[in-house]
Amino acid sequence: xxxxxxxxxxxxxxxxxxxxxxxxxxxxxxxxxxxxxxxxxxxxxxxxxxxxxxxxxxxxxxxxxxxxxxxxxxxxxxxxxxxxxxxxxxxxxxxxxxxxxxxxxxxxxxxxxxxxxxxxxxxxxxxxxxxxxxxxxxxxxxxxxxxxxxxxxxxxxxxxxxxxxxxxxxxxxxxxxxxxxxxxxxxxxxxxxxxxxxxxxxxxxxxxxxxxxxxxxxxxxxxxxxxx
Numbered sequence: 601x602x603x604x605x606x607x608x609x610x611x612x613x614x615x616x617x618x619x620x621x622x623x624x625x626x627x628x629x630x631x632x633x634x635x636x637x638x639x640x641x642x643x644x645x646x647x648x649x650x651x652x653x654x655x656x657x658x659x660x661x662x663x664x665x666x667x668x669x670x671x672x673x674x675x676x677x678x679x680x681x682x683x684x685x686x687x688x689x690x691x692x693x694x695x696x697x698x699x700x701x702x703x704x705x706x707x708x709x710x711x712x713x714x715x716x717x718x719x720x721x722x723x724x725x726x727x728x729x730x731x732x733x734x735x736x737x738x739x740x741x742x743x744x745x746x747x748x749x750x751x752x753x754x755x756x757x758x759x760x761x762x763x764x765x766x767x768x769x770x771x772x773x774x775x776x777x778x779x780x781x782x783x784x785x786x787x788x789x790x791x792x793x794x795x796x797x798x799x800x801x802x803x804x805x806x807x808x809x810x811x812x813x814x815x816x817x818x819x820x821x822x823x824x825x826x827x828x
Contacts, residue, residue: 602716603627605646607637607663608678609656617650620705621712634658638666646673648716650708653679653690661693668694672757674715678703684797691797696758697784698794714784732767732828734815737806741767746806753805758783762798766816766826775823799824 604621608614609632621628629644631637634655641649649667653660664675677690680701687698696715699708732739737748741764746753755763761783766774779795799818803810817825 601625601627602648603629603644603646604712605637605640605644605649606630607632607634607649607655607660608652609633609654610652616705617708620709624709626712632656634660634663634666637663641667641671641673648712649673649675650712651675651677651679651695653677653681653686661689664690664693664695668754674757676711676715678708687794688797688801691756691801694754694756696756711784732770734828736808736815739763739767748806755802755805759798759802762795763802763826766824770826770828773819773823773825777823779823 604626606614606617606621606628607630608617611632614630614632618628618630629640629646631640634657637649637651637655640646651660651663655663660677660679664677667673667675675695675697677695677698678701679686679690679698681687682700690698697711699711730740730742732741737746737753739746744755744760746755762779765779765782776795783795799816800810803813803816807813807816815827817827819825
């Protein structure tokens with residue numbers, strides 16, 4: 601049974617999420633603030649964290665950073681913050697997905713299921729594709745290690761999924777639809793903006809000149825391509 605930790609200080613919303621999740625056979629714990637969330641995460645070891653950013657004792661971004669020190673648990677942010685800058689900050693800190701309030705329960709459940717799958721999913725990569733070296737960076741897919749300029753680069757689980765899919769198809773176009781289906785579990789067009797955010801983050805971490813990428817190439821209107 602998938603264990604979910606709901607972190608939010610709105611009692612009515614928490615109650616609604618807990619009821620709906622338990623009806624769908626999730627095991628659910630909740631925490632009203634960041635401190636309680638970090639304590640619960642260490643104690644119950646959830647499979648997924650649903651996290652609000654506006655917590656009473658600390659910012660949710662700091663909760664993400666604290667979790668990422670020792671855990672790769674998938675994190676789905678559920679927040680009233682709608683700005684792209686807030687979304688980028690959360691993704692940069694290590695969140696795997698971002699859902700803005702108010703939201704419909706069906707979308708929350710779909711996002712949660714997709715994030716939970718990514719937490720346990722593996723990508724089949726041939727041995728000769730397991731390590732990719734370019735002039736700027738080195739990627740060890742099987743070991744989940746990325747290095748650039750002699751320094752280790754930390755990528756989130758979702759970023760690894762996107763990067764692995766591109767590496768697996770190196771030199772060939774990977775459509776937006778395929779990336780959305782394989783990484784998020786569905787191909788709804790509204791997810792394209794989130795995919796662009798992840799690609800931008802990968803470029804900032806790996807490319808020497810993110811505004812003129814040499815390896816993570818966008819094919820306008822179609823998808824993306826990895827050039828070694």
